[in-house]
Amino acid sequence: MHIPDGYLSVPVAVGSFIASLAFVVTAARRVSLKQGLSVEGISLMTALSAGIFVAQMIAWPIPGGTSLHLVGGALAGIILGPWLGVLSMALVLTVQCLVFHDGGITALGANVLNMGVVAVLIGYSLFRFLGGGRRPLIAGLVAGWLSLLLAGVSCGVELSVSWGSVLPVYVMGLWHALLGSVEGVITGSVIAYLRVKESRLGWS
Numbered sequence: 001m002h003i004p005d006g007y008l009s010v011p012v013a014v015g016s017f018i019a020s021l022a023f024v025v026t027a028a029r030r031v032s033l034k035q036g037l038s039v040e041g042i043s044l045m046t047a048l049s050a051g052i053f054v055a056q057m058i059a060w061p062i063p064g065g066t067s068l069h070l071v072g073g074a075l076a077g078i079i080l081g082p083w084l085g086v087l088s089m090a091l092v093l094t095v096q097c098l099v100f101h102d103g104g105i106t107a108l109g110a111n112v113l114n115m116g117v118v119a120v121l122i123g124y125s126l127f128r129f130l131g132g133g134r135r136p137l138i139a140g141l142v143a144g145w146l147s148l149l150l151a152g153v154s155c156g157v158e159l160s161v162s163w164g165s166v167l168p169v170y171v172m173g174l175w176h177a178l179l180g181s182v183e184g185v186i187t188g189s190v191i192a193y194l195r196v197k198e199s200r201l202g203w204s
Contacts, residue, residue, distance in 0.1 A: 017109025074123020152176025
């Protein structure tokens with residue numbers, strides 16, 4: 001799902017960068033004002049970001065100029081909260097882009113928007129809506145699946161607008177609907193395990 005340089009039109013690249021920057025700035029302000037960053041919170045964010053970083057590095061090329069891989073956005077949003085989850089994913093994606101050249105610099109805004117904003121906020125919201133504290137496995141599975149699917153569709157829309165073709169939407173939607181089942185199982189299983197082990201997370 002990491003879009004390389006040269007695949008987005010200038011308006012789409014600029015627009016997605018402005019949108020993702022707005023979300024990241026909002027997230028930083030929300031975390032600073034309401035949540036803060038304790039030592040425990042920093043440790044959890046660091047560990048989760050590292051795990052997501054590794055999972056995302058395993059990618060399979062698919063038609064449409066992008067790739068297929070696990071994202072971990074729903075997991076980040078559920079465990080860290082939506083705003084800290086956005087910051088965590090933005091950090092992962094920026095390091096991947098600047099250090100490992102995974103995703104283009106001109107497409108960084110779009111990649112953060114898709115995987116760091118759409119996946120995180122959709123995953124978190126679905127988990128809460130489905131009563132994740134009471135049904136963590138099912139809620140996590142649905143949240144993980146749909147968050148990956150919609151992030152993929154979002155990427156497809158950006159490519160479609162840039163290319164003037166609807167094909168990328170169908171390609172990204174189909175492949176990520178399939179991979180979403182794997183992400184859903186992983187997300188639901190991890191959340192269910194943590195829910196059993198640590199009730200102090202306060203999910204409801």
